Amino acid sequence: MKLIFVGLMYNPHEKSAIREKTISGFQEPADTFQWSFVNGLLKNEYFDKIKIINVVPTGTYPNKYKEVFTKSKTWSYLNNSCFQIGSINLPFIKQIQRYIALRKQVACELANSDENTQIIFYSLYPLFISLAKFIKKAKYNASISIIVPDLPSKFGIMPNGLVGKLFSQLEGIFVLKRMKYFDHFVLLTEQMLNPLSITHKSHVVIEGLLDTELTTIELEFANKNIKSILYSGSLNCEFGVCDLISAFELIDDRSIELWICGSGDCEDFVKNISNSDKRIKYFGQLDRIDLIALQSKAYLLVNPRNNEGEYVKYSFPSKTMEYIYSGKPTIMHRLSCIPKEYNNHLYFFENSSIESIMNGIIELLRIEPSRYIEEGIKNRKWIIENKLSDKQTMKFIDLIRSGNQE
Structure with missing residues (x-):
């Protein structure tokens, strides 16, 4: 089975440079979670091939990121193909460009696949939600899963200011009404089920995962004066x-x-x-x-x-x-x-x-x-x-495996 992972990640070779260009909003925990998830899937060797389609989570220029352009590029990760979506980092223009490029790239992957393809989206990013709707409406031979790290609107941390709160509420309404386009859900807590209205949907709770290749912590117990x-x-x-x-x-x-x-x-x-x-x-x-x-x-x-x-x-x-x-x-x-x-x-x-x-x-x-x-x-x-990545992602593999047998 082929897997397409659509995420908001940093190219490991460019991560340090992106950090230096980031004024605010560097997404370290989210990046670590996604790469740990990918590494766990690779270790379990359930999928024949994994294609990573990546949107770099940079903020808008010039307030949150120092460069106005993010380049599209192809690169490789452990012999798996990765495609980075580029854009102009300006409000609205960035979102439109990203969606067009995402839709084109995913459609190309699905059109060239003769087998059932599993797609995983990371987060309730509105562009990913819209893309899931497009895939279902186009009737591609694909099963769609989504990892939900947090919830929008009143179920999350509301931004400051009237405009920010209003935008967050509208985004929440947009997102929560489109859960029907997903077949499987990976949740961080069991309590997420009710706000998402997916108690009847296929789901698994993976509260987190740790990849020892990304997290090398020495066990140090030396006595210290401080x-x-x-x-x-x-x-x-x-x-x-x-x-x-x-x-x-x-x-x-x-x-x-x-x-x-x-x-x-x-x-x-x-x-x-x-x-x-x-x-x-x-x-x-x-x-x-x-x-x-x-x-x-x-x-x-x-x-x-x-x-x-x-x-x-x-x-x-x-x-x-x-x-x-x-x-x-x-x-x-x-x-x-x-x-x-x-x-x-x-x-x-x-x-x-x-x-x-x-x-x-x-x-x-x-x-x-x-x-x-x-x-x-x-x-x-x-x-x-x-709690290592291979054990935690096996829960997801078991979920989709049981779905395929129904």
Whole structure:
């Protein structure tokens, strides 16, 4: 069976250059998820051939990206053909060009295929939704699946401003009314079923996946005079970074440091506080290799995102698997999107208060060294045995295999 993967990814050979040209909105977690998914499918060897059709997730020029043109090009990934959709990075023009090029490329692939083709789209990107409708209306011999990493409109994080909120609501209506064009769904949480109105549809939950070729974290348990607490991710207030800083400042201990990586609305606040409290280190937005290296050096990993907001049920924090795999104690709020199987591999704050965050951190910093190492090895083993990309993508393969047998 042939597979066409249509995604929003970076060419690995150009990723560093694209990062340098990106002013805001670099999509590291989404890129990692997609390449991990592709690698998992390749390892399982179920598909005879995989064709990757890729839209580079760059923002518009000049506010979010430094170049006005993205070039179309063909390249290869592990002996699989990849085609990158180019465009002029200007509002509306970019979307029109992308859709025309996507439609032409996918139609060409399907027209030249004599067998049933499986197509996977990543995300509820409106252009992908429109393309799925075109494929179904044209009656190509294809089965269409979609990976849903998050939900639009009121089920996600709404943008600021009246215009942004209105656009988000209209986009949500457009997307949610077109789920009928998809045959299979890959969801990050079970709770996504109802908002998408697909309880009757073929689906599987893959909350995340980890590819050891993309994520090489050394298991490091060296005793250190300075114990570092690491947070990496969005620096938006709704993700709890300000609460984390407030809790950390209540701890009167010069032998600990708070390491923060990422970008977002609170970035200036983080920079300023790191200047006044030398225990707080701000590293900016690191590339993946440097971030993974920092995780291996940290003593404790933390995710301060709380359980408030409707969107929490529909979005699994992608860093969770990496944190557990690092072998370091990981503490977070008990989010409604976290499957129960994770409970034995995470620590949880007692409640959402600043004092609870402070107490949780202090308690973990006092773990006996033998327990620290023992739990780290156990948690890493659990990820390897259950959550690597080949095992997680096999769930998707089983889903479409059962559909083909019906």
